[in-house]
Amino acid sequence: MDNPNQRYKEFGDFLKTRRAKVLPSQVGLPEGTRRKTPGLRREEVASLSWIGVTWYTWLEQGRPLQVSVQVLENLARTLLLNKQETIHLYNLAGQAPPTSFPSRNEPVNPMLQHVLDSLEFSPAMIMDARWNVIAWNTAASKLSLDYSAIAIHKRNMLRIMFTNEEFKKTFTDWSSIAQGMIARYRTVYSKFIDDPWIEEFVNELKSESKEFERWWSMHDVKTEDVRLKTIIHPVLGTLYFEETSYIVADNTSLIMNIFTPPAGSDTKDKIIRFLLDQTE
Known part of the structure; x- marks a missing residue:
């Protein structure tokens, strides 16, 4: 992916689509009755991932931000990404995926x-x-x-x-x-x-x-x-x-x-x- 702007856009779009797939109950949040969109809200992802809401919003908007490994780990956990999705997230962020992936993002057997x-x-x-x-x-x-x-x-x-x-x-x-x-x-x-x-x-x-x-x-x-x-x-x-x-x-x-x-x-x-x- 040679176009850096396209990389950032893909990263933001991937976050949005994964966010929409996670039910609040899966991450310990109440379902609520006034949710306009499926999945988690931006502020919920930001809070669970220990990052600012504004900064997370910028990530979804495809702004050219450098994302640390720790933030990627937190996002992968919050969004319940599997191994392949986590590798994809790292690649889009321009970070080398870890050589070994613990299975904490998936339920144990x-x-x-x-x-x-x-x-x-x-x-x-x-x-x-x-x-x-x-x-x-x-x-x-x-x-x-x-x-x-x-x-x-x-x-x-x-x-x-x-x-x-x-x-x-x-x-x-x-x-x-x-x-x-x-x-x-x-x-x-x-x-x-x-x-x-x-x-x-x-x-x-x-x-x-x-x-x-x-x-x-x-x-x-x-x-x-x-x-x-x-x-x-x-x-x-x-x-x-x-x-x-x-x-x-x-x-x-x-x-x-x-x-x-x-x-x-x-x-x-x-x-x-x-x-x-x-x-x-």
């Missing part, structure tokens, strides 16, 4: 969600290769964090660990846990070091958290198969978990994390009583 849901008393989630949370079970929402209440583009476990003050309070030794998480994320960083998204993400976290900036600069690297965690729940008090991680065999970019109450603790009994009370 229903069988995987069923596995999560079957773990009634163990909080569990599925993350993509960059640690963006894409699926979770009821136990995770009730005992750890309601991920549905977090904006999609903020639903990253490393970001949550360093920027969500309520989540921080659930750990008896947040500093140690957070540093260990950074050390494990370093291995992720090395795999995606040529991906512009990862660099933007790390720089954002540096600006949002002084602790992250300081500990990231230490370049510690660590991997663990089993991690013991103690969590303080506002109702149940102290809970103990063994955290284990598994690569999903049919999609190796996905990671399943399971928090299992250890044998000999009273954690499982506390959880059972609590969840039963929640359903009554």
Whole structure:
């Protein structure tokens, strides 16, 4: 596409057509009764993508604007683009598509969600290769964090660990846990070091958290198969978990994390009583 103006027009038209295909309910918004056009409104796409309404409007109008990788990631998430659509979006914006596309823009395999849901008393989630949370079970929402209440583009476990003050309070030794998480994320960083998204993400976290900036600069690297965690729940008090991680065999970019109450603790009994009370 040699004509740059045509590229910008195509980019804007593509955004408009994708916006029209997304139902408000698909991104957690109420349907409303006074919608003149199908799909999302411009201001809704802008808000969900963490960009200004005016600037987004200019994008749809085909104005010659430079779009960062982070904005493209946010737009792809908000508009629920599949892999091919995401590649097309990057190409129209004149950006190199990432070499590996996590599947967070598409629902997880229903069988995987069923596995999560079957773990009634163990909080569990599925993350993509960059640690963006894409699926979770009821136990995770009730005992750890309601991920549905977090904006999609903020639903990253490393970001949550360093920027969500309520989540921080659930750990008896947040500093140690957070540093260990950074050390494990370093291995992720090395795999995606040529991906512009990862660099933007790390720089954002540096600006949002002084602790992250300081500990990231230490370049510690660590991997663990089993991690013991103690969590303080506002109702149940102290809970103990063994955290284990598994690569999903049919999609190796996905990671399943399971928090299992250890044998000999009273954690499982506390959880059972609590969840039963929640359903009554």
